[in-house]
Amino acid sequence: MPEAPRSPRDSSTRRTVTLPRPLPAQRTTWAVRAEQAVEYDVVLTSDLLDPANDTLAHAGTDPVLAPPARRCVVTERTVQRLYGDRLSAYFLAHGIDVRWLVLDPGEQNKTVEAVLRVVDTLDSHGIPRRREPVVAVGGGVLTDIVGFACSTYRRGLPHVRVPTTLIGLVDAGIGAKTGVNHGGSKNRLGSYFPPRCTLVDPAFLATLPPRHLSNGLAEILKIALVLDRPLFDLLETHGPLLRAERFQGASPQGAYAADETLRRAIGGMLAELEPNLWEDRLERAVDYGHSFSPVLEMRVLPALLHGEAVALDMALTTVIACDRGLLTTGQRDRVLAVAEALGLPVTHDACRPDLLEQALADTVRHRDGRQRLPLPTDIGSVRFVNDLTGDEVRSAAAFLRERGNSHA
Template identity: 45%
Template sequence: MQLDAHHISASPAGLNAHALPTGTEFCSGAVNRTGINGLSQCGTLGLTTGTFHVSAVQPISYVIEEVEGLLDPDNKTLLRGVVPDSFPLGLSLNPAQPGERRLVVIDDNVYRIYGAQLRQYFSLNGVEATIVPLPTMEANKSFDLVYEVARRAEIFKLNRRKEPIIAIGGGVCLDVAGLVANLYRRNTPVIKVPTTLMAAIDASIGIKTAVNFDNRKNKLGTYCPPLGVFIDRTFLRTLDQRNISNGAAEMLKMACIKDAQLFYLLEQHAEQLRATSFQDKAASVAMRRSIQGMLEELEPNLWEHILCRLVDYGHTFSPEIEMAALQYGDELLHGEAVNIDMALTTQISYARGLISREEQARVMDIMQRFRLPMWHPVCNPDLLLKGLRDTTKARDGLQRVPLMCGIGEAVFVNDISPAEITSAAAALKSFALQTSHSSSENNNIVAAPAKIAMPV
């Protein structure tokens, strides 16, 4: 903050009314400034006018790292802490020393698989770990979980200057822990360890946190950058095939509207990626391209002040679909709801002539090969229109819907009509019902068949 000499000479009446006694000094640490030094925006003008303007900038900086063998006791990555006196809080290269502490919030399913290994990891490194397994799923993604984690943090007497919360799990777990971190002591550092494909390429790498409220998806939340994100693909080996496909939907999203090379990679390797749980070389390339593409969209728009967002592809109708399915009793995973949204908008793009019949078929072929649903019983036109209205309101009165206009390309539109939605929904429903098949793997959700016969 610089001294504005021009504004120091305020009117005698205004200045003398609050003048300090002669010889009074103000000391703050090593800084000793006498008198009033002014605000950056308006100097000392507020002394005269009574109107004060404040302007400040909060820098954002965090690290996303691929790590192999994160729970190997010889790997110290998970023990990294906070750089002392850093702003913004920085991720230290130095691991916690014996006797230091960590609070770990972990999805209970992940804990059942890795709990013993996790406890051994901290024990062998001499770090006192309080591990909190929680049932983090969409059905209970509410402030009740936030209160529970905050209560554990208070019992732990967390030192936010030195002790980051470590969150290990899928998107719900990371969202809840991130929200707690942002609220507890107004900003506690959090390290995120995604254990699902969805979390690794989407939920963990941005700064948004949220929980559901009043049967509405992610209505209460904040912006909270993590201290760091550690992605270990070996966690995906214990993920079921449905959750592998769930994450692939977000990957397909980026491919459809931004990255033609990623689209071609998914076309060539869909079955292999799914069968190997994203463990091979093609998976590494696909995940890195997904993360790169997502961050290119997020970094210049972390607070979403720009409302035309490519990453909103698949997120116009899906929030309403996902929550309705939850109430219906036939739950959709987030990526599954996103995929139904993409199938719908792909049909709209084709009907508008923005993509060819061949391009539409290629998109839906990848969806089918990843065993992703294209329809759900809750997808009636009234629900879809409500979703569009709610989204339009959230986007400040304009639809701003991204539609494909070629493989890896998109255009924003503001004029999707109820007739278009009704027509697209009817076409997809007819197609799905003609070719539906049931399996425990996709939870009896209507999906596309092996041979694509596209709706007209």
């Protein structure tokens, strides 16, 4: 006898169909929020290239694991000539196989093409994404190029900076920014990509030409003028000695001055950078000296080094601050005298009114439509203004030209 049809309520034949839950009609936007912890070390050290010192061999590696036996090391021709043999001997002593890339130095070579040369070297080296930190040994131009390449290659490779110039030790080598020049503009392409660590060894300064020592002293003077009056006093008292001894501490007084100056300069810069590493706030004290200088530097490249352009900017804004009553004439004259004692220019033929106005306009675009111009108030503190006029700039430039003529 045929089986009677079962009731739809009979659980043995009921099928449950789950339909997709409709999205709320009002949902058209999703907010994605994430945080990434950033931590890197800046280490003031000595005897970095002594094979008995394993700091460089282990830099940027996992402390729990044995350091990898390969490295890609990028340096520049001058550094290779002066330190290439010692670098090779160091890595050989630590059993590290090195793939070298040597780049041309100088701001005029800080280009996308240089970045691509680094990328091609990394590619041919078969570098893994995390285990073999790239090592950059050179000045600020070199560390910027390598940092930018590492930030783009496979969306991020660890790297280690070994700055060999004073400007690299106290400024370019210790921050998070990378960049290259493009279209005639300073650092128009770049990223925020800090190294695993920066190893600061003042011994490299022993071979630095006097002009390049002055170049770095400009960035130290910047920190002193807006953040650290005792540092300014150090430069005023010991600046010529620091240049003469190349920060090598050949005398007890020079050793004290070199150690204290480097510690205060590096510490002051990092204290200012750390809470605003990605420049969410565009009012930055360490932008002092960097309002007119980018355009000046690039327009007369390679006649001006970066620090020399910064010095011209600081001289100009020091005079403007004095004209506004933020500095006394005595303080103004002290600042200009210290800059000159450090071997820095305070005026230049490029400081024409038309170029200075163009430079300020470019800075306004860079700072999101406002001047945000740092001016020193007293020595060791700063104020930001947004109402600087062309007449003020022209007057300050004229004062410096006349002062230069009277000192000639």
